[in-house]
Amino acid sequence: MAGAELTNVRSPRVKAARRLTKRAFRDQDRKFLAEGPQAVREALKLDGITLELFTTAEAEARHPELVGTAADQGVPVHRASGEVMAELSQTVTPQGLVAVCRPVHVPLDDALPEAARLVAVLAHVRDPGNAGTVMRAADAAGADAVLFTDASVDPYNGKCVRASAGSLFHVPVAVGAPVAQAVRRLKERGLRVLAADGAGRHTLDDVDLSGPTAWIFGNEAWGLPEEVLGLADDVVRVPIYGQAESLNLATAAAVCLYSSARAQRVP
Amino acid sequence: MAGAELTNVRSPRVKAARRLTKRAFRDQDRKFLAEGPQAVREALKLDGITLELFTTAEAEARHPELVGTAADQGVPVHRASGEVMAELSQTVTPQGLVAVCRPVHVPLDDALPEAARLVAVLAHVRDPGNAGTVMRAADAAGADAVLFTDASVDPYNGKCVRASAGSLFHVPVAVGAPVAQAVRRLKERGLRVLAADGAGRHTLDDVDLSGPTAWIFGNEAWGLPEEVLGLADDVVRVPIYGQAESLNLATAAAVCLYSSARAQRVP
Structure with missing residues (x-):
C-alpha cells in the first residue's frame, strides 16, 4: 500500500x-x-x-x-x-x-490464429451490455477471436467490460477494421462467414456448422445492413418456434455460437 | 381521444x-x-x-x-x-x-397444457432484465409455459416486461408457486426436470433432450440451492469450451431452451 x-x-x-x-x-x-x-x-x-x-x-x-x-x-x-x-x-x-x-486488443491479423475455427464479429452492435455479453458467450463457446468492426461500440466502455465478466482479457480482440476488410480476411483464412439475421434464408437447423465459421452479429434494432448481408457466405436465422418477433441480440449470438461449438465437437 | x-x-x-x-x-x-x-x-x-x-x-x-x-x-x-x-x-x-x-398469469395447472413439451422455471432469478430475457427466449424456443416460483422476481416489474419484448403476453405464465410444488406438478405431467447449473454432472452435449423437458434456471450469482438441485431429475451445465467462468443467466437459458427445441424437432 x-x-x-x-x-x-x-x-x-x-x-x-x-x-x-x-x-x-x-x-x-x-x-x-x-x-x-x-x-x-x-x-x-x-x-x-x-x-x-x-x-x-x-x-x-x-x-x-x-x-x-x-x-x-x-x-x-x-x-x-x-x-x-x-x-x-x-x-x-x-x-x-x-x-x-492498457488496451488489450491486437491487430486483426494477430487476433486470428492460423487454424481459427470460431470467430464472432460485432458489426454495428451499439449496446455495450450486449457487446460484453456476446464476448462472454464467445469465450465460453471457445471462440478463437472477437472482432469489433468500426461501426460497433467501444469494447472498453465500462458496461461492456463489466458484461464481458473477464472475457475481454481471455479472447483475442481486434478493434476498428471495416466489416468488409474483416470478412475478406476471415475468408482468406478459410472460415465460412455467416451473417446472423432474422431475415436469413436458412435457419440454424438447416446449415452444416461443423467447419470453421465466423458469425457476424448486427444491430439490436435493425439487424444487419444489406451490404453486410451481401458480404457473407450465407445469412442464417435462429428459428422462432413461438410467437416472439425476435431474440435479444446477445441471446441469439449465444445460440449461434454454441450451435457451432457443438457441431464442431459432437459427431 | x-x-x-x-x-x-x-x-x-x-x-x-x-x-x-x-x-x-x-x-x-x-x-x-x-x-x-x-x-x-x-x-x-x-x-x-x-x-x-x-x-x-x-x-x-x-x-x-x-x-x-x-x-x-x-x-x-x-x-x-x-x-x-x-x-x-x-x-x-x-x-x-x-x-x-390486468395481470396475465394463470394458476399453475392452467399454465401447463396436457401435452407440455418445454417449460422454463425461474427459481430465484432476481434480475428483472434477465427474467424478461428468459421469457423472450422461452417464447422464441416454443416453450409451452414459463413458471416464476415464489423466490423469483415479479414478472410485472417494468424492466422485466420490457425485456420480455411482448412475450409476457404470448406464453402462459404462472407466478408464485414454491419450486417444490412446481417440480412435482411438472413430473406428474410427464416432464423430465433438469436444473441448469454450472456445477452440473452432465453437459448439454451428453443428455438426450428429445423428450418433454422442464428447465429450472437459478440465481445470477450463486446458481441454484442444493434443495432445488435435489428436486431435479438431473443437473446439467452448459459446457464451457474457453476460459469464461460461466455464462450470463439469460444466455445460458437460451442455449438450454434452444438445445431442447432442436432436439425435439430435428431427427
Whole structure:
C-alpha cells in the first residue's frame, strides 16, 4: 500500500482515472478502466496490462490476494476513500476495486490464429451490455477471436467490460477494421462467414456448422445492413418456434455460437 | 381521444398509474404497466387485458393503429403531456405509450397444457432484465409455459416486461408457486426436470433432450440451492469450451431452451 488514502475527488490522479469513463479520453490516453474483483483478477493474469489499481480499505480486506498480486507485479496500488471510489465507479453499488489498464486488443491479423475455427464479429452492435455479453458467450463457446468492426461500440466502455465478466482479457480482440476488410480476411483464412439475421434464408437447423465459421452479429434494432448481408457466405436465422418477433441480440449470438461449438465437437 | 391532455403529474389518474411502478402497489391494485409500442401492441391482442392507455400526441401520430385499436376495444385513451409521460415511463427515452394492464398469469395447472413439451422455471432469478430475457427466449424456443416460483422476481416489474419484448403476453405464465410444488406438478405431467447449473454432472452435449423437458434456471450469482438441485431429475451445465467462468443467466437459458427445441424437432 503506497501512500496515504486518496480522499480528494479532484486530485490529479483521481481526475486522470475518472476521465477514462469517456471514450474520447480513453482513445487519447490509450487506457481504460476495469472495475470489480473479477475484471481486476483477469487483468492481473496478463502481463503488463494493469497500470494502476484503486482500492478501498474494505475491498482490500475482502480481496487481499488481488491487491497482493498487483503489488508483487509492481502495479501502483492507491487506497481510495468511498467517495473517491464512487467517483471512479460506473456501477450503482461499487465493489471497491478499479484498475487502470492498457488496451488489450491486437491487430486483426494477430487476433486470428492460423487454424481459427470460431470467430464472432460485432458489426454495428451499439449496446455495450450486449457487446460484453456476446464476448462472454464467445469465450465460453471457445471462440478463437472477437472482432469489433468500426461501426460497433467501444469494447472498453465500462458496461461492456463489466458484461464481458473477464472475457475481454481471455479472447483475442481486434478493434476498428471495416466489416468488409474483416470478412475478406476471415475468408482468406478459410472460415465460412455467416451473417446472423432474422431475415436469413436458412435457419440454424438447416446449415452444416461443423467447419470453421465466423458469425457476424448486427444491430439490436435493425439487424444487419444489406451490404453486410451481401458480404457473407450465407445469412442464417435462429428459428422462432413461438410467437416472439425476435431474440435479444446477445441471446441469439449465444445460440449461434454454441450451435457451432457443438457441431464442431459432437459427431 | 377522450378528454383534454393530462398535464398535471399530480392528478389522481396519473398518480394511480404511477404507483404501479412499485411492486407493493401492483400486488394491491392487481394491475401493471406495459410500456412502449411493442408491449402495448401485444397487450391489445389479448381480450380484456388493457385497462387504460396513456399516449403523447407524438406517439399517437406515430402509432395511430394502436390508439385506434384501443379505442375500438373501449379502452380509455388518455392524451398525456411529455412531462406526464416522463412520470409514468421507466425508461431513459420514453416512447410515449404506457398501458395499464390486468395481470396475465394463470394458476399453475392452467399454465401447463396436457401435452407440455418445454417449460422454463425461474427459481430465484432476481434480475428483472434477465427474467424478461428468459421469457423472450422461452417464447422464441416454443416453450409451452414459463413458471416464476415464489423466490423469483415479479414478472410485472417494468424492466422485466420490457425485456420480455411482448412475450409476457404470448406464453402462459404462472407466478408464485414454491419450486417444490412446481417440480412435482411438472413430473406428474410427464416432464423430465433438469436444473441448469454450472456445477452440473452432465453437459448439454451428453443428455438426450428429445423428450418433454422442464428447465429450472437459478440465481445470477450463486446458481441454484442444493434443495432445488435435489428436486431435479438431473443437473446439467452448459459446457464451457474457453476460459469464461460461466455464462450470463439469460444466455445460458437460451442455449438450454434452444438445445431442447432442436432436439425435439430435428431427427
